[in-house]
Amino acid sequence: MAADIERIRHSFAHVMAEAVQHLYGGVKFGIGPAIQDGFYYDFLFPKPVAEEDLRAIEKEMRRIIAQDQIFVREEVTKEQAKELFRDQPFKLELIEGLEEGTISIYRQGDFVDLCRGPHVESTRELKPDAFTLKTLAGAYWRGDETRPMLTRIYAYAFASKAELEAYLKMLEEAEKRDNRRLGKELDLFSTHEEAGAGLIYWHPKGGRFRVALEDWWREEHYKNGYEILFTPHIGKSWLWETSGHLGFYKENMYSPMKIDEDNYYIKPMNCPFHIMIYKSQTRSYRDLPLRWAELGTVYRYERAGALHGLMRVRGFTQDDAHIFCTPEQIEGEIEEVLRFSLSMHKTLGFKEIKAYLATKPKGDGAVGDPARWEQATESLRKAIEKEGLAYEIDEGGGAFYGPKIDLKVKDAIGREWQLTTIQFDFNMSERFQIEYIDSDGQRKRPYMVHRALLGSIERFFGVYLEHTAGAFPLWLSPEQVAVIPVAPLFDEYVKEVTAILKGKGIRATAMLSEERMNAKIRDAQNQKIPYMVILGQREKDDRTVSVRLRTGGQENGIALDAFVARVLEKIETKALDL
RNA sequence: GCCCCUGUAGCUCAGUUGGCAGAGCAUAUCCAUGGUAAGGAUAAGGUCAACGGUUCGAUUCCGUUCGGGGGCUCCA
Incomplete structure (x- = not known):
């Protein structure tokens, strides 16, 4: 200011x-x-x-x-x-x-x-x-x-x-984009007080968005050298005592349930589970780095007054990953995470991104070797500078268990949202005593980095709804093409075209109700469906389509094959335009 | 949890200075031959959040409780 x-x-x-x-x-x-x-x-x-x-x-x-x-x-x-x-x-x-x-x-x-x-x-x-x-x-x-x-x-x-x-x-524009409002208008999700506050119900259209997003997320993770894990939703108290969560995180955890003679807690974090997999065998320096990702659903207690639409909830799915690596690898790994994160944000259409580097807290609350803090912080700073990102340093703002970078993206109306977080964790690696055998035969402690690129799927959905005002890019749109007859006489051609589109994996919907064409166009427009295909006698005769774009453009007499090819190409390239 | 605001149909909202509760959209049925943002008619839909109190009479006034929103706090 x-x-x-x-x-x-x-x-x-x-x-x-x-x-x-x-x-x-x-x-x-x-x-x-x-x-x-x-x-x-x-x-x-x-x-x-x-x-x-x-x-x-x-x-x-x-x-x-x-x-x-x-x-x-x-x-x-x-x-x-x-x-x-x-x-x-x-x-x-x-x-x-x-x-x-x-x-x-x-x-x-x-x-x-x-x-x-x-x-x-x-x-x-x-x-x-x-x-x-x-x-x-x-x-x-x-x-x-x-x-x-x-x-x-x-x-x-x-x-x-x-x-x-x-x-x-x-502010008025922000209100129109409010995720709760758009969630209702576009039939994407709901919450139900009587069934539990802060818990999200994904409707079919929200589900389509989520599946498209997650499919892409998994594909990208495999391409970037990650493996994908699935871990349980509950864990015995031993796990949480060892991790320390029952000490420093208990107020955010739900009461345990008793199974046989043991207390099980629903997970607020995925880290201890990933560590169990790490410890399932003796690890060599040759195995590292290990990059393990999981769309892990966690539950955390939030006070009733803090709950807010998709932005602050009690159950959510983190796009989590943990990286275990040697000190020699850490710099490269951090650079890679940052580059990966930025490439995802770019694909999603975020242009302005700012980094916030949080360093070691003052006092002696911090755990871990000071030299490691030093190296970790340095690797974060170098990665930010290498990417040429604008950044601010939050001196002493790190958690007690390690330094971190948060990335904030600027949305279409200028607001900043935190999505990515990249955090070192010296606490968990110590508590679980994770090790690898180095080339010299010595047991050593790997670096453990916790990261989430989108943050949580729920919160990201909320941010993205507000960023795009519900007009998602084609590849993420729940419905990609609305096929509309000029009159009931052309229902058959509409069905045929819709079937062809669906056969190509395009999310197309035939609008065959009793409504008039104008009303269907209005509905499709309000639902922010990217392409409206209008079919009548001319199109039927020539096997063409007339296309109305959500953005207001209009293109008539396009050959059906050419239209299919174009839609597929825009989906494939994750184009932001139509 | 605390402070402020708020609760009327599935949704968005009128309304009653205390006297049988209203509209639009959505839904259902019927009618309507066609070119780029709502064709027409009819029907159905409400314990006016809940419980107390005042009153001849409360959806309206008062109190309590339970939701929702904005803050404080925290953070994905």
């Missing part, structure tokens, strides 16, 4: 606080920072506030802005600050946390706030029509559940009215 827009947003936040102070005597102030698309401020209100009250606050803010109030910075001692904010418990707590020395405060109008700044010079620099108060939300003081809950007012704010309007338009 550029410094000037941050300054504007933060200044807006102070103006909102001033407005709230005018309208609600006795209000206590939390904090009010600038955020990605605006700002918020946390308040403890003396009486309940409702959404309708936001309009009054906005009005007061506009009145303040019109007064051309100057933002004045002052520096005071800690003692003076405590005196100044004696009625503001949250501010006092913040002051306590500050280092000794002078503390800066900002005044505008009759409002004063503890603040590092900077701010704009005057409210004149804030455009009264470049912000809007969005929602009320609850937020714990300092994000801590055990602390009081404050009322947070979120707002969108920009430097100009035009930017605000463009942003609101993007």
